[in-house]
Amino acid sequence: MLEAAGLECVRGERTLFSRLDFRVEPGTLLRVAGPNGTGKTSLLKLVCGLLSPAAGEIRWQGENIRRLHEEYRRHLLYLGHLPAVKDDLTVLENLHVACAVAGRPVTGAAARAALAELGLDGFEDTHARFLSQGQRRRIGLARLFVSGAARLWVLDEPFTALDVHGVARLTALVGSHVSAGNMVMLTTHQEAAIAAPRTEVVELGPRRPPAC
Amino acid sequence: MLKILAAVIRRDLLLAFRQRSDVLNTLFFFVVVVTLVPLGVGPETNLLRTIAPGVVWVAALLAAMLSLARLFASDHADGALEQLLLSPEPLPLLVLGKAAAHWLVTGLPLTLVSVVLSIQFDLAADAALVLAVSLALGTPVLSLIGAVGAALTLGLRGGGVLISLLVLPLYVPVLIIGAGAVEATAAGLDAQGYLLLLAGMLLFAAVLTPWAVAAALRISVE
Numbered sequence: 383m384l385e386a387a388g389l390e391c392v393r394g395e396r397t398l399f400s401r402l403d404f405r406v407e408p409g410t411l412l413r414v415a416g417p418n419g420t421g422k423t424s425l426l427k428l429v430c431g432l433l434s435p436a437a438g439e440i441r442w443q444g445e446n447i448r449r450l451h452e453e454y455r456r457h458l459l460y461l462g463h464l465p466a467v468k469d470d471l472t473v474l475e476n477l478h479v480a481c482a483v484a485g486r487p488v489t490g491a492a493a494r495a496a497l498a499e500l501g502l503d504g505f506e507d508t509h510a511r512f513l514s515q516g517q518r519r520r521i522g523l524a525r526l527f528v529s530g531a532a533r534l535w536v537l538d539e540p541f542t543a544l545d546v547h548g549v550a551r552l553t554a555l556v557g558s559h560v561s562a563g564n565m566v567m568l569t570t571h572q573e574a575a576i577a578a579p580r581t582e583v584v585e586l587g588p589r590r591p592p593a594c
Numbered sequence: 595m596l597k598i599l600a601a602v603i604r605r606d607l608l609l610a611f612r613q614r615s616d617v618l619n620t621l622f623f624f625v626v627v628v629t630l631v632p633l634g635v636g637p638e639t640n641l642l643r644t645i646a647p648g649v650v651w652v653a654a655l656l657a658a659m660l661s662l663a664r665l666f667a668s669d670h671a672d673g674a675l676e677q678l679l680l681s682p683e684p685l686p687l688l689v690l691g692k693a694a695a696h697w698l699v700t701g702l703p704l705t706l707v708s709v710v711l712s713i714q715f716d717l718a719a720d721a722a723l724v725l726a727v728s729l730a731l732g733t734p735v736l737s738l739i740g741a742v743g744a745a746l747t748l749g750l751r752g753g754g755v756l757i758s759l760l761v762l763p764l765y766v767p768v769l770i771i772g773a774g775a776v777e778a779t780a781a782g783l784d785a786q787g788y789l790l791l792l793a794g795m796l797l798f799a800a801v802l803t804p805w806a807v808a809a810a811l812r813i814s815v816e
Contacts, residue, residue: 430680433816456682464673470612479608482601483674485682 383407384429384534384565388438391424398424400437404584406534411560411578412567416586422569423463425586426536429567430460442534456485459532461540465522469511473502476510476521477528486530496527500551516543523548526555535559537568553577598683602691603698609668610699616664617699624657624704625711632714639716646715647725647776651769654704654729658736659761661700663754665692665744666811679815686804689811693734693741693804701733717780724779724789731792732772738799739764745810768795 390400398421414422427433439446447454481488500520560578631649669675712722743761747753775788
């Protein structure tokens with residue numbers, strides 16, 4: 383279970399949000415909503431531990447993630463704005479490398495199957511620099527199909543640059559991950575209907591009433 | 595543990611292999627700088643023999659500097675650095691892997707080619723051998739210390755100049771002892787003490803700098 387208590391995020395001189403509380407129970411999809419510039423990406427980075435909160439704390443199974451380090455990151459899979467795709471590597475190499483660095487090495491067959499799920503079969507040995515934006519995005523997303531023990535997915539705008547088929551494939555995948563008793567936290571501007579046992583929304587925005 | 599180290603080294607070597615021109619540029623820079631000196635100074639063998647250790651070591655230092663800015667920059671730009679930081683494996687270990695890969699594509703080629711280049715300076719065989727050994731022990735230290743500078747200046751404007759200012763002073767001990775080993779051999783003394791000191795520095799840097807780099811990287815992405 384993931385909990386945030388009294389979170390405050392300051393970027394530069396600006397306070398993006400403060401006194402933010404939420405809980406993500408197993409089997410929950412948490413959607414972070416709000417206009418541009420309200421701190422959705424920052425919130426996701428806080429949850430991953432890439433940023434540190436100005437106040438408040440984030441707890442995983444009741445323990446502050448600052449103290450858990452590797453133990454927390456073992457359960458975490460984060461896909462950010464930047465797809466972390468290397469232009470000079472082939473599609474298959476990119477997936478292998480990303481999984482190896484994440485400490486979840488995959489077999490060749492599993493990697494090929496994951497790429498096929500996202501319609502990248504036939505492109506395995508193509509260098510990533512020759513692919514379109516949407517296809518590069520899919521290389522990153524392919525990691526979700528071989529995510530192993532990652533219980534918490536944190537996805538920043540996962541639907542960006544995807545076509546209708548890709549969106550449908552991803553929605554189904556996220557839905558089944560949540561249904562299996564895991565947690566997904568994502569930001570999106572598209573209203574994607576994801577079938578999840580429980581969906582919660584964190585609304586960020588300038589006019590959010592102070593939670594006291 | 596060793597698996598993830600091997601995975602990071604393999605990844606960076608593969609990337610370096612795909613961007614061969616970067617690697618060759620560094621090596622070519624080293625060869626050209628070292629070659630220019632005997633051409634400029636003229637064929638005075640005694641003088642060349644005296645300045646050889648210093649010239650080769652300074653050129654190695656500058657060549658290592660050249661390649662440092664790229665160490666984390668591309669990972670930072672395409673988001674791979676975030677993924678490194680979120681790896682469940684210990685970050686210092688990943689950093690050590692990156693530094694090792696950096697050495698394999700910069701320090702190691704310099705070391706090997708230095709044996710050939712020392713002919714230009716009319717170095718005796720034993721001095722040339724000690725030069726190569728001192729570079730083999732010293733260049734990994736350059737990669738490790740340089741990684742700290744590269745991590746600290748990540749994402750800053752004018753990072754390249756800043757790296758030089760941060761890192762070059764820290765390279766001084768390596769330069770003095772590395773060049774000292776060759777001078778001692780040329781003077782007929784035993785270089786073992788110098789080489790042991792270099793080996794000590796290497797161990798010290800290998801144990802401590804990955805932690806510093808890890809801390810600097812975490813600050814850089816905030």
